[in-house]
Amino acid sequence: MKCSLTAQEGFDLLKLSGEVDLNYSPRLREQILASLKEGHALLIDLADVSYIDSSGIASLVEGFQTAKTAKLAYGLLNVSVTAGQVLTLTRLDKIFALYDSAEQFRQQL
Amino acid sequence: MADTNDSNNSNNSPGNHSSGNGNAIEIRDLVVDYGPRRILNNLNLDIPAGKINVIMGRSGAGKSTLLRCILGLKKPTSGSIRMLGTELTTATPHEVNSLRKQMGVAFQGGALFSSMTVGENIQLALREHTNLDESTIRIMTRIKLDMVNMLPFENLMPSELSGGMTKRAALARATIMDPKLLFFDEPSSGLDPITAAELDELILLLKQGMNMTIVVVTHELESAFKIADKISIMHGGEFLVMGGPDDIRACQDPIVQSLLHRTPRESRVDTDAHLRALVNGEIEPGASGNIE
Numbered sequence: 001m002k003c004s005l006t007a008q009e010g011f012d013l014l015k016l017s018g019e020v021d022l023n024y025s026p027r028l029r030e031q032i033l034a035s036l037k038e039g040h041a042l043l044i045d046l047a048d049v050s051y052i053d054s055s056g057i058a059s060l061v062e063g064f065q066t067a068k069t070a071k072l073a074y075g076l077l078n079v080s081v082t083a084g085q086v087l088t089l090t091r092l093d094k095i096f097a098l099y100d101s102a103e104q105f106r107q108q109l
Numbered sequence: 110m111a112d113t114n115d116s117n118n119s120n121n122s123p124g125n126h127s128s129g130n131g132n133a134i135e136i137r138d139l140v141v142d143y144g145p146r147r148i149l150n151n152l153n154l155d156i157p158a159g160k161i162n163v164i165m166g167r168s169g170a171g172k173s174t175l176l177r178c179i180l181g182l183k184k185p186t187s188g189s190i191r192m193l194g195t196e197l198t199t200a201t202p203h204e205v206n207s208l209r210k211q212m213g214v215a216f217q218g219g220a221l222f223s224s225m226t227v228g229e230n231i232q233l234a235l236r237e238h239t240n241l242d243e244s245t246i247r248i249m250t251r252i253k254l255d256m257v258n259m260l261p262f263e264n265l266m267p268s269e270l271s272g273g274m275t276k277r278a279a280l281a282r283a284t285i286m287d288p289k290l291l292f293f294d295e296p297s298s299g300l301d302p303i304t305a306a307e308l309d310e311l312i313l314l315l316k317q318g319m320n321m322t323i324v325v326v327t328h329e330l331e332s333a334f335k336i337a338d339k340i341s342i343m344h345g346g347e348f349l350v351m352g353g354p355d356d357i358r359a360c361q362d363p364i365v366q367s368l369l370h371r372t373p374r375e376s377r378v379d380t381d382a383h384l385r386a387l388v389n390g391e392i393e394p395g396a397s398g399n400i401e
Contacts, residue, residue, distance in 0.1 A: 021287075022239050022241065022286070022287075025241070025245065026240070026241060026242065026245070029242060029245060053287040054249045054252055054253065054284075054285070054287050055239075055241060055245055055249055055287075057249075057252060058244075058245045058248035058249045058252060059245060061248050061252070062244055062245065062248055082320075085317060085318045085319075086318055086319065089256065089314055089315070090252050090256060090318075091255065091256075092252075
């Protein structure tokens, strides 16, 4: 998994690529929680995620809950087909805010 | 057209253990003997990756023995089982452990630890094999419980569960590590029709959503035809026929037909042999199809 965080106007953009599995989800969790701890809204780009397992989904869920508690905007961008199937299976596609563009996310900040 | 277990099936040619050909498991010339009795007779089977593979047959056909061999719980007398590119029959303990981390098994009776709650049972493998944060483990457990409609029952003990709930909890436990290979031993047996249908739907969703290779051992016809991409029918320790559901339905083999139409065995016609068996215990070879 590759993971890059860039500061955008009003929010952080976390771009993931490759496989998010048991080996890499702890790093993803750390990155998400660190960004939220700074008080930044967070948008996570999943376009280049080829595989995400339950541990990766759990990290996204924990981030969502943390953001909600801190009243920070939190969303998923460009959910790939693979990631989308897992979200549907776990019924989380109805819980996460999903976006097709960063601009869409920015507008609701 | 259905494939049969003979040399006409080019995919089953002995020695063809190449990985990357779309098969998660390749079984070649598998033999299992219990003492003088041959339980599995020269089996060849390809299990395609990302598909639902159903192994069917009457009780005693050899299904459970085959499953035990694939799971590494029974060492075959001879033959080869190549799983995710690793030869299981000659694998080192380290390789076997590595394979097992990529396998999930939902046993017929659930096999939940009675001294642990449902949630503790499900997260056991994560605690043993990973260093994930406690909160990640908790959320993963609840994701799997929700997936099988068991979220409200996380803190119940196994003794407090119904048969259907036990099977669903076993499925949640089997999938907690997101295995590449998922095995079910008689998933629908003992369940009411609605619960069984729900379990079938869940198996289909797992294939679609997690791209798992799923092997189901069952003799539940309705379930098999609903979920299977490939059905392999066993009889007397051999594969009688393999193919898609339509191939199996069209197969005219009398044993397959009797299985599909639930026809009871014909009564014995050899009264002398029957008498000898009853009086002297002389059982002729092949007198019974049940070999387990």
